[in-house]
């Protein structure tokens with residue numbers, strides 16, 4: 001049977017007493033790229049959190065590869081999430097952070113060295129993340145997310161801090177991930193990134 005990667009059905013979420021998601025539904029297949037678009041405060045991050053099982057829903061249902069999101073290791077083995085900047089380990093260089101991810105995950109998608117090259121960090125590999133620029137730190141976070149094996153990539157504004165040329169590279173990296181059969185759901189304000197994807201809006205308006 002052809003498996004859906006994400007199914008969100010009739011999601012309702014209210015935050016601070018205000019409705020954020022009101023009957024939102026989404027179904028994705030392996031190999032698909034979905035851009036969650038809409039203005040500030042329209043519920044994009046909330047939706048990603050629902051898909052990751054981090055935001056309880058009042059009504060509706062989410063399944064990821066046929067099961068409800070959960071906090072167990074099996075769920076997170078399939079799902080890579082990039083939201084706010086992660087906590088960095090004191091005393092480790094940027095290269096060592098990626099080597100750690102490579103060592104811990106069996107069958108990484110690429111080596112730490114390859115990731116440093118793809119994410120244009122080779123020249124800063126020996127610097128600790130704290131000494132990188134904002135955009136370089138975002139590239140390091142992305143490198144860790146793309147290096148580890150996963151079947152679903154949830155990205156919340158992955159373009160944050162990136163210059164124009166690296167945004168183009170990011171679109172290519174996302175496309176390559178999907179071409180391998182992975183699913184990408186990303187909240188984005190970047191029109192070029194969104195144009196490479198099927199666009200959905202938590203506010204309910206599907207954009208062309």
Ligand SMILES: Nc1ncnc2c1ncn2[C@@H]1O[C@H](COP(=O)(O)OP(=O)(O)OP(=O)(O)O)[C@@H](O)[C@H]1O
Pocket residue numbers: 015016020038039040041042043044045046047187
């Ligand atoms: N912890 C919270 N308590 C109360 N309201 C919240 C909370 N978190 C978010 N909200 C509200 O929920 C709504 C949706 O927020 P969300 O972060 O999902 O929007 P977004 O589309 O991702 O916005 P942005 O484009 O600014 O990142 C906003 O009105 C926000 O103010």
